[in-house]
Amino acid sequence: MTTYTWPESFGVNMFEMRVAPNTRVFVSPFSGSAQVADYTGERWRVTLGLTPGISQQRAAAMEAFFDRLRGPLNRIALWNLRRPVPLGTIRDGGGAAQWKTGGGANVQWKTGGAANSNWSGGGPSTYALMLQGSNILPVARTPGTTIFAGDMLGAGGQLFRSMDNYTVDATGQAAVEVLPRARADIAFRSAITCTKPTANFMLKSDGVPITHRPGMYESTSLDLIEAI
Numbered sequence: 001m002t003t004y005t006w007p008e009s010f011g012v013n014m015f016e017m018r019v020a021p022n023t024r025v026f027v028s029p030f031s032g033s034a035q036v037a038d039y040t041g042e043r044w045r046v047t048l049g050l051t052p053g054i055s056q057q058r059a060a061a062m063e064a065f066f067d068r069l070r071g072p073l074n075r076i077a078l079w080n081l082r083r084p085v086p087l088g089t090i091r092d093g094g095g096a097a098q099w100k101t102g103g104g105a106n107v108q109w110k111t112g113g114a115a116n117s118n119w120s121g122g123g124p125s126t127y128a129l130m131l132q133g134s135n136i137l138p139v140a141r142t143p144g145t146t147i148f149a150g151d152m153l154g155a156g157g158q159l160f161r162s163m164d165n166y167t168v169d170a171t172g173q174a175a176v177e178v179l180p181r182a183r184a185d186i187a188f189r190s191a192i193t194c195t196k197p198t199a200n201f202m203l204k205s206d207g208v209p210i211t212h213r214p215g216m217y218e219s220t221s222l223d224l225i226e227a228i
Contacts, residue, residue, distance in 0.1 A: 001075065003077050004065070004074065005076075005077045015049075015080075016047040017045075017080050018044070022041040024036070044201070045225055048222060052216060052219040054217075066208040079159075079196040079198045086147065086148065088147040090141055092195045123192070125190060125192055130156070130190075138173065141168045141172060143169060147168075153176075154193035156187070159226075203224060
């Protein structure tokens with residue numbers, strides 16, 4: 001089994017990415033009342049449409065890419081194509097850092113010669129252990145950093161979506177409600193990815209047809225399910 005990164009050169013004219021719950025509905029045959037059982041284990045589902053075109057080179061590349069998947073055997077590493085970076089201000093990379101002492105102090109920082117120095121606080125990470133089954137991602141970042149509803153974050157090899165708007169507090173922390181729930185413990189100080197965080201998907205069919213007509217190829221669509 002091999003994982004291939006989604007080719008950004010493929011034109012996409014329709015994209016849907018949602019969390020599919022793992023629930024069962026039981027309806028009483030007597031009263032008609034319904035009860036819903038939550039089995040956890042929700043996962044991502046994606047439907048996307050590819051644009052038609054006239055480039056035989058692009059059509060051939062798409063044919064080769066989808067044949068290479070061999071139906072659901074191999075995987076596609078895919079991010080939210082419509083929102084590759086968060087709407088909030090949280091980003092990968094170092095943030096501003098502060099150096100404090102318990103009281104008044106003089107601090108000297110010397111180099112062997114003239115130099116420009118940059119001090120980074122490191123990238124976003126978890127400020128606590130996120131337990132398996134939890135839907136609260138403990139985000140550590142520079143105070144004032146924002147995370148908006150719908151923002152995509154990656155941690156512990158899993159892709160999450162924020163369920164609400166958050167601002168990192170004065171202590172540099174934000175408890176962010178997310179889905180899907182954690183499938184395994186995510187360790188303290190695990191890195192959080194903000195730019196194109198991915199999940200691995202597999203085809204729900206045995207292939208993706210690329211249909212040719214004189215001088216062009218038609219649009220097509222494909223359905224993907226997260227491979228857990």
